[in-house]
Amino acid sequence: MAVPFVGSIVAFLVALLVGGLAIYISARVVADVDDYSHAVITALLGAIAWALTSWIPLIGLVIALIAWVWVIKWRYPGGWVDAAIIGAVAWVS
Template sequence: MASIIGSVVGFIVSLLIGALGIYVGARVVTDTDDYGYAVITAIVGSLVWWIVAVLVGWIPLIGGLLALVAWIWVINVRYPGGWGNAIAIGFIAWIAVVVVLYVLAVLGVVTFDALGIPAV
């Protein structure tokens, strides 16, 4: 039972941190101020990333790149401004999550990963 609770808590914390990164990126790039929207984007983005990674992730270099493009595509669909803004949001989200996770990992609060942000 404790394992299930731990997994659920880990999922929620990871999701909220990933959504925070997307929220920060969207706020900086598009001035969008909606954390709930970022949470949905993180969930959809992680699902799309996972599906693409399962289907083509085995292809060296290209598989991971296609999964990343799929994740950026989700951001592009969810936020205004086109591909340039989507790439900027994704990059800022990644940086924000790395910073938050580094601080939390140093404090011993969480492990170094987040749902909704690739390669973190």
Template sequence: MSGLGLLALQGGAGSNAGSLAGAVLVFVVNLLIGAVGIHTGARLIVDKDVGYRRAVFTALIGAIVWAVVAFFLGWIPLLGPLLALVAWIGVINWRYPGGWGAAALIGFVAWIVAALVLYALAAIGLFEFSALGIPG
């Protein structure tokens, strides 16, 4: 994956990581971590229309949009990953008020928060450093 590729689901949940249940657990945890980042960013930047359920849906749709754009355009050096990032920010812009600037700031805060949460979880050995819904 490229440097700006979608942070893939990576199992680090012990022996269950290879099973379907382990994969579902890793998916859900990574999605929730991505949603925590988006929710925190939205609370800090726009502080309205910021329910956690909204953040989970935004993280899920954002991950799907990122993956689709990266799949079709990610092979283009520099432009492909940049377009995937703009598409992800576009999802945030669609889901939250404040325009493109606010969406970019929400995305930046989301990335920082998710990185900190993932670092903490990786430091105590629970999961690898990855999140669904937050580009890396």
């Protein structure tokens, strides 16, 4: 019974580290911030924001995207445009 749970935890951690790496790379280019741990925490907070909002019918995905970009905006210097660029580059990565 514990094996699927452990697999889920490992998959979550790998996704978190990869997502953090993508945010790190894009934030380093766009915002000149060189801190991988900051990017991983941003990825975690963004995932929480996404999970809390994406379930809303009809507009949930739009709200989730705005919430995710807002987390990036909150955690990095710059405005909405810089946060959207960081998010877009991270997503493409």
